[in-house]
Structure formats: structure tokens, C-alpha cells
Amino acid sequence: MTNDQNALDALRAAFPAVAIDADAVIGDAAASWVDHEAFSDVIDGRRWTELGVADLEPYREAVYFVTAAGLGQLAPALLMACVESYPACDLLPRFVAGALALDAEGRARWTPSQRDAIARALVALERLSREDDAGPSAARALELWRSELVTTAA
């Protein structure tokens, strides 16, 4: 089993697949975004495991307008899409890594196993994108998240 597959399995194990409440995800900061209502339609009522790169890439800017709780719900889907679909995705990895690098203070909302899963996914993303567009963003995010790794196996 590859490290990437380990990272994806860790995300699936750590984050329960519950229906997403778009109202809790889309906050006041979204009002000035052209596509926040379309994004809301895409995610509302779906489980994070049902969201793929085709759903998320067109709305990558959403990582900067969702609420903190919203990022908490979407992070596993976003990371899964980035790692699973690399290198087919476009700027999604840059945006996801960028948002997670800004969110260091919000890490407490996740459980230790969820933080470990996010850190493992960032390890995989940093390795995949090292020579590419998302490389520097992934490295910055990983720098903040590496301490969350429960083991060094990832």
C-alpha cells in the first residue's frame, strides 16, 4: 500500500461521512463571491465522501469564504480530491494548502485522529507537488501541521 493510499484511508477513518449543512458552511464572508450560491447547491446535503475534484475544483476559491466550521467539514473532501486526483487537478491543491496554512489556530476543532489524517494528507500532497504549482503552499502548510502527526509512518 502506498503512502498516498495510507493518507486517504486515514481521512476516511477519521472523518464521519455525515451530510453537509451548507448554511453552516457558507458564512457572511461569502456575500461578495459570485458563485457562493452555486457552491452551496453543490455541497448541501451531500456527504464529504461524495464530493470529488469535479465538484470542488470549480469552487476552489470557497476555501477562503467558508466558515471555520465549514472548513472543518470540507477539509477531508478537499484533501482527498487533491491527493487522489493529482496531477489532474489545477489550482485546487494551491488553494487548499493555502487555506490550511492560514488555519493553524483553528486546528483545535478537529480531534487528534482528524488532525493526524490532515497532516498525513499534507505529507502526501507536499511529496506529489514538490516540483509543481502547489509545492511551496503545501510545504508551508505541512510545516504548521507536521507536529500533528501521531506517527511518522505517513
Next chain:
Amino acid sequence: MPSPILLRGRGLLIALIVVASSGSPAFADKFRDFKAAAAKPPSCGLIPYDSLQQRCVSIGERVEKWCKTKRSACKGDDKKSDLKERLANGKQCVAEREDVTQVFAEAKSKLARENGDVKKFAATIIDKIEAGESGHAQVLNDYRGAVANCEKQLKLAK
């Protein structure tokens, strides 16, 4: 029974009284525009000025085209022709996003100068615009980073 001419005269008088008591029709339109914009509008709907809102919508369509539907991420093993195309896409996306940022800045400046009954709605709209500003700045920063990466990859490809 009153004559039709007298009835028309009364109608005109009533209309004049209504307008005089509630302000001009233009004012009523402005009040409605500001109230609607402050309620729960999407994106360019936040701007209660026709010409600025139209500019916003028009640029928004170009943002959609250049930032959402065209690829801008350059990867180490991309062909040189792909790198050039993605660099051009990214540059156009950045230019369109800078334009839309300027439109919202102009709208904020006009809103801040509003007075009277629409002032409270103007303040609500300014709050909503400002709530998204740091996110928009991050997005623009990411697109600029993508352009810089394409320029770097293109140099390496020579």
C-alpha cells in the same frame, strides 16, 4: 355623479399628495435598491449603483472565464506550449480579479459618503463587502503565485 374630468383631477391631486408625502419616486427607488442590496444579495448584487453593478457583472463573467474554466497551474513536466498558455490564462485572471477588486473599492467609497435614510443600509453593505476582503486578497495572492510559478517553470523549460 362627478364628471370624468373632475375624477381625473382628483386622481392627479391624490398622486401629488402621495409623492409629496413619501418623497420623490427616484428617492423611493434608491431606498429600495439600498434595502435590497443590504438584505441578502449575491456578489455584484451588493452594489446598489447601476453603472458600478453592471461593471461588476461584466468583469465577473470574465473572472468566471479566465479564473474558473481555464487551467493556470504549471507543473514541472508540462510542455512548453502548455506552460505559455497557462501563464497567459493566469495573467488574464489576475487582471480581471484586480478590476473587480477596484469596482468594490469604488462602491465602498461611494457607500461611505451616503447620508439620510439609506445610510444604515450603506453601512450594512460595507460590512458585507469588508467581510470578504481578506478572502479575496488571499485568492488574488494565490493567482499571482500561480503566475509566478508558471514564469519560473517556463524559464526552466528553456
